[in-house]
Amino acid sequence: YSWAKQLGAERQPGGFTLPSSLIPSAFSLLVEPTVTVYPAKTQPLQHNHLLVCSVNGFYLGHVEVRWFWKGQEEEAGVISTGLIQNGDWTFETIVMLETVLQSGEVYTCQLEHPSWRSPIAEEWSEKLSISYVPHPPWMGLLYP
Template sequence: MVHSCFFSPDGHFITILDLCYSRGEDPHDVEDIWRAISDLVKVMEYNSSLNRFTGYTPIGIHTAEQLNADPVVLASAVVGKKRFNSVLLYYFPLSVEPSVHLSMTPHGDRHPSMLTCSAYKFYPKQIRVTWLRNGQEVPSNMTSSEELANGDWHYQIHSYLEYTPTPGEKISCMVEHTSFTEPKILHWDMSLPESERSKIAIGASGLVLGVVFAVAGLLYYNRRKTTGMELVPTSHPSQ
């Protein structure tokens, strides 16, 4: 909302308001209201959707009739709205490319993991997210999605697919949006998540330590053997 305040020569306090209303998700679909208020009384306003002035007091009605009869004034008002919309579209472009991410949420041993394909901060709202298994589209009844509005004309969407690792299987997420010249495809990396890598690292460390101790013991045994000190096994006398 933009406003200007000033005093008229005859001492009246006048306020000019420029109000902007979004009537939908399209930045083009914006209604401008220019309102003149004198001493807290609405005198006249202009509606960009109607491209007409409307008076609410005797002087406002008279002034509105004069302005509506002047095609130059009405044309200037239309140009003013277009200029405003051009500024609006500078900050909210016709299309904003989504940022796409692919992740996995591991579940228990008895339940499959969940793959999530997320697209963030895109515009317009229309978007298509599909899953591919070995290049073939996964039926929609095997997936689920949720779409959210960010509240700033941007959107986000999350698509889910239950996933059980299968050798040789290739899982991909394909995102289609008007901001893309071609669909964006993300392939799921079959490498294990951090928790699983940690388990393997710990197991590998234990294995390495076991090998180190075995080698050290063997070297010690061979060294004593070459120096003439043989290890004699301990035996218990027979009963």
């Protein structure tokens, strides 16, 4: 156990204890999240929609995600997966807002994470959304 002496480790029952100076500070290992906001599926306006705020690849495993509409925090209809460990020391979470979308309205997913000095916000509106067709329209003729 000469390596342990060189590092200044102390022998304890069941192993060694490293000095705190050799253990990296959690705050030196911050990884910023990536954020994406999108509707769960395309539906006509004035129907129930699920807006998704996907927050990925962050460390420390602490993030606050909130939904806003017209400058007010939305608390009703908010559903979260909670923190999910990715297996590479990073985390992800999905926070969804169930709402009836109105034309021209802007919805904001706001995040706070220790890697940022202040909260960031990702906006979504029907105008900002890029519609996509998951398959060519003619496929409906082949597979009714």
